[in-house]
Amino acid sequence: MGRGKPFQCEVTVSTGVREKLAGKHDLEIMDDDELRAFWDKNEPEEFSDWEKGDLDFKRPPKKLIQLRLDPKDVRIIDRESSQSGIDRAQLVRSWVKEKISQLEKGN
Numbered sequence: 001m002g003r004g005k006p007f008q009c010e011v012t013v014s015t016g017v018r019e020k021l022a023g024k025h026d027l028e029i030m031d032d033d034e035l036r037a038f039w040d041k042n043e044p045e046e047f048s049d050w051e052k053g054d055l056d057f058k059r060p061p062k063k064l065i066q067l068r069l070d071p072k073d074v075r076i077i078d079r080e081s082s083q084s085g086i087d088r089a090q091l092v093r094s095w096v097k098e099k100i101s102q103l104e105k106g107n
Helices: 015-021 032-041 071-084 088-105
Strands: none
Touching: 071 088
């Protein structure tokens, strides 16, 4: 089950952040784990030239669908949900997305 295509965006790094990272990381190749570790240890407000940007990430609204399933099918879904620790709706959604991905690839 994929998480979809990663998106890229251009980020301007303030001088204060750049100075704090100097010699430790190459900003051009910093991966998600390195960024996560950096921001786990630092707050934006620690940097004098920090300012909030106008970047706003919004997901397109999702459509609600309803479907009727046989009780046996629901029991199987619930069993798998319990074993995997994934919410029932999230599990079914991931199965549907997996099937759609297969169809799009022509399998």
